[in-house]
Amino acid sequence: MPPSSDAPARYTSAVATARTGDDVDVKQALTIAIEYEHKVRDHYAAGATQIADERGRRVFDTLAREEQGHVAYLESRLDEWAKTGKVNVEPLGTMVPTPEWIAEAREKMATAPGAAVANQAELDLLKTALALEHQTSGFYRSLVETLPAADRPLFERFLEIENGHLTIVQAEIDALAGHGHWFDFMEFQLEAG
Secondary structure (H helix, E strand, O other), rough: OOOOHHHHHHHHHHHHHHHHOOOHHHHHHHHHHHHHHHHHHHHHHHHHHHOHHHHHHHHHHHHHHHHHHHHHHHHHHHHHHHOOOOOOOOOOOOOOOOHHHHHHHHHHHHHHOOOOOHHHHHHHHHHHEEEHHHHHHHHHHHHHHHHOOHHHHHHHEEEEHHEEEHHHHHHHHHHHHHOOOOOHHHHHHHOOO
């Protein structure tokens, strides 16, 4: 299902309904969440084919796979809701390290030598990714703030993970703009190992 350009407008309507005292429909929240995740996943997947540097491709490919995992997870929760009328929160992992770990790795990276490989097109892909991650995180934040307490844990985990994605994408932008080479968080994770 391709992402819908009216997803934010439809969600804004759902939030307005919640503020009048009516419950936000979990089905609607899941459906729109899937649309957001499709949009972000598609951007990362397309970006992975447009980046010349192997490290940059690996970053985008990793994030595309992570977002695909989110799509699959949300679709499974939507299927469960359709069958049972409720959603159980199953564990949801992430390939992205913690923001604290990223900050430490960024400091190490700042002093590491590397060939300049950044170009404006790659920075533009990252800036678009950052904007998409901000939109997606904002969506999950709104869900956490407006859904009934029983429905929040599912979306709290997504907010936490998407905030990690924001940190990674910003680290990539900073690395490319600062010293001209990709911050490959997967490479650092394997080395720390």
